[in-house]
Amino acid sequence: MKIFTALQIREADAYTIKHTPISSLALMEKAALACTDWLAEQHFTKYPFAVFCGMGNNGGDGLAITRMLRNMGCDAHAYIIPHSQQASEDHQANYKSLQRYYPESLHTLQTFPQLAKDTVIIDAILGTGLNRPAEGLIADTISRINSCYEQHTIIAIDIPSGLLTDTSSVNQPSVQAHHTLSFELPKLAFLLPENAVRIGEVHILPIGLHPDYIARTPAKFNITDGAMMRDLYKPRKPFSHKGTFGHVLLIAGSYGKMGAAILSAKSCLQAGVGLLTCHIPKCGYDIMQISVPAAMCITDEQFDHSSSFPSEEEAKKYKTIGIGPGLGTAAGSIWALDKLLDHYRQPMVIDADALNLLSTNPKTFAKVPENSILTPHPKEFERLFGKTDNDIARLELLSQKAVERRLCILLKGRYTAMASPDGELYFNATGNPGMATGGSGDVLTGIITSLVAQGYSSRDAMLLGVYIHGLAGDFAAAALSQEAMTAEDIPAYLGRTFLTLHKNQ
Numbered sequence: 001m002k003i004f005t006a007l008q009i010r011e012a013d014a015y016t017i018k019h020t021p022i023s024s025l026a027l028m029e030k031a032a033l034a035c036t037d038w039l040a041e042q043h044f045t046k047y048p049f050a051v052f053c054g055m056g057n058n059g060g061d062g063l064a065i066t067r068m069l070r071n072m073g074c075d076a077h078a079y080i081i082p083h084s085q086q087a088s089e090d091h092q093a094n095y096k097s098l099q100r101y102y103p104e105s106l107h108t109l110q111t112f113p114q115l116a117k118d119t120v121i122i123d124a125i126l127g128t129g130l131n132r133p134a135e136g137l138i139a140d141t142i143s144r145i146n147s148c149y150e151q152h153t154i155i156a157i158d159i160p161s162g163l164l165t166d167t168s169s170v171n172q173p174s175v176q177a178h179h180t181l182s183f184e185l186p187k188l189a190f191l192l193p194e195n196a197v198r199i200g201e202v203h204i205l206p207i208g209l210h211p212d213y214i215a216r217t218p219a220k221f222n223i224t225d226g227a228m229m230r231d232l233y234k235p236r237k238p239f240s241h242k243g244t245f246g247h248v249l250l251i252a253g254s255y256g257k258m259g260a261a262i263l264s265a266k267s268c269l270q271a272g273v274g275l276l277t278c279h280i281p282k283c284g285y286d287i288m289q290i291s292v293p294a295a296m297c298i299t300d301e302q303f304d305h306s307s308s309f310p311s312e313e314e315a316k317k318y319k320t321i322g323i324g325p326g327l328g329t330a331a332g333s334i335w336a337l338d339k340l341l342d343h344y345r346q347p348m349v350i351d352a353d354a355l356n357l358l359s360t361n362p363k364t365f366a367k368v369p370e371n372s373i374l375t376p377h378p379k380e381f382e383r384l385f386g387k388t389d390n391d392i393a394r395l396e397l398l399s400q401k402a403v404e405r406r407l408c409i410l411l412k413g414r415y416t417a418m419a420s421p422d423g424e425l426y427f428n429a430t431g432n433p434g435m436a437t438g439g440s441g442d443v444l445t446g447i448i449t450s451l452v453a454q455g456y457s458s459r460d461a462m463l464l465g466v467y468i469h470g471l472a473g474d475f476a477a478a479a480l481s482q483e484a485m486t487a488e489d490i491p492a493y494l495g496r497t498f499l500t501l502h503k504n505q
């Protein structure tokens with residue numbers, strides 16, 4: 001799914017108006033109807049409404065919503081903020097309709113109104129047309145709306161007023177909404193963790209923008225989806241054997257952190273690898289053999305951490321190496337990793353403590369093979385590449401480092417961002433807060449390493465691995481609840497997840 005900029009959204013709007021019998025005003029009517037239908041479905045229509053409207057098309061939506069709510073018998077009032085000399089054409093048209101049918105519902109905002117108990121606040125002040133920080137009466141109204149957050153439900157139309165669509169809004173005043181009702185496609189602003197408290201729950205409502213414009217217009221950012229994943233997925237051929245699906249070496253675990261190695265190993269197997277060998281410290285031998293009988297084990301000479309990774313000759317038998325979960329950061333491990341990278345040139349998967357080792361050893365980092373996949377969470381990302389001022393700057397840094405170092409880098413989070421060496425940037429939308437539990441990342445490393453071994457390109461293994469990791473987490477949460485699920489439940493639901501990728505599903 002594409003993420004369009006504010007400019008592209010405007011173009012999609014104009015293209016739809018030009019190439020279908022729908023007028024600009026009728027498109028606004030559809031948008032407003034989609035919002036009021038949603039309000040009715042969610043049982044908000046039993047409450048009074050205060051609709052705060054700007055003078056552009058976002059305000060026009062607000063006026064149309066007020067009229068529709070009145071048509072449904074609701075007690076709705078529109079408060080117009082006079083921030084401009086002239087209102088947009090469609091705003092004027094909706095103003096006239098409301099004035100004609102429900103003149104008592106129209107108000108010009110002078111002072112913030114007294115709101116009756118349970119009044120639902122609709123924020124239709126500014127939308128994608130925001131072109132400067134909110135000031136004066138608008139900023140004042142935004143702050144008054146936000147002061148109602150505990151007592152009233154706040155619903156933003158298209159985007160919370162004051163929030164920028166395509167760039168960071170850190171330090172800018174904006175409405176803080178419980179729900180955002182937006183049209184047709186998600187916006188970049190909705191995917192940024194820094195905006196989480198302002199956007200609330202986002203609901204994307206279709207309004208019939210022209211599919212041709214959407215199909216032929218390239219987007220800088222995309223969200224992966226089931227259709228794309230079904231195309232990437234490689235079904236197994238009938239005469240294939242375990243050699244077909246690659247041999248993974250998983251270097252993981254240390255004293256007290258063998259669980260990370262177990263989670264990763266189980267996930268690697270459940271994601272379909274042909275053969276799995278785990279390199280673990282001596283303390284982990286019984287634990288691994290008993291917990292994951294299908295995995296072979298090589299024990300390090302050290303008892304509590306690993307310090308001697310395979311030689312060039314030994315490493316040749318592995319299609320790829322996954323390294324990091326529970327590894328620890330012992331000095332011996334960095335030395336061993338450095339030696340491994342002197343000869344190992346295949347793309348590998350690097351996570352957790354292995355990333356921490358790289359972040360303190362730039363010379364070792366420089367040896368990481370091209371097309372390797374790095375899987376940092378935000379803190380690990382910061383250790384590797386430095387601090388940024390905001391989420392947009394961090395995304396830019398992510399992309400820049402992937403291109404510069406010829407790596408696939410995924411930045412984990414609610415919407416994991418995935419950058420590849422050719423500059424593509426995708427977001428993942430599967431997954432849920434039930435996965436915010438220790439070990440979920442170790443599971444991801446096992447899955448992605450498994451996919452690389454099975455012959456997926458690094459980019460495809462990253463996109464597909466992150467998608468199925470999240471979807472398995474969604475199945476686990478649906479069956480067990482977000483609270484009760486643990487990281488172990490994610491590989492347990494991989495089977496159900498793979499079934500959704502089969503072409504006939």
Ligand SMILES: NC(=O)C1=CN([C@@H]2O[C@H](COP(=O)(O)OP(=O)(O)OC[C@H]3O[C@@H](n4cnc5c(N)ncnc54)[C@H](OP(=O)(O)O)[C@@H]3O)[C@@H](O)[C@H]2O)[C@@H](O)CC1
Nearest residue numbers: 013028056057058126127128129130131132133134158183
């Ligand atoms: N295709 C779709 O998705 C559809 C979208 N639709 C809706 O249209 C909305 C976009 O409408 P829009 O282009 O009229 O912009 P909007 O945000 O209302 O701003 C209006 C004007 O305000 C001004 N202004 C800007 N910043 C300001 C500030 N800080 N403080 C004060 N003033 C400020 C600036 O004018 P200026 O003052 O610079 O002349 C700007 O032009 C979109 O979000 C959605 O709700 C649906 O109706 C139909 C389908």
Ligand SMILES: Nc1ncnc2c1ncn2[C@@H]1O[C@H](COP(=O)(O)OP(=O)(O)O)[C@@H](O)[C@H]1O
Nearest residue numbers: 412413414431432433435436438439440441442
């Ligand atoms: N709220 C959430 N929504 C979706 N996915 C989440 C959420 N919280 C965590 N995850 C996913 O769970 C994983 C957690 O990884 P990580 O922080 O490395 O865990 P650990 O180090 O404990 O293994 C990531 O893949 C992340 O995207």
Ligand SMILES: [K+]
Nearest residue numbers: 123126159161
């Ligand atoms: K708005």
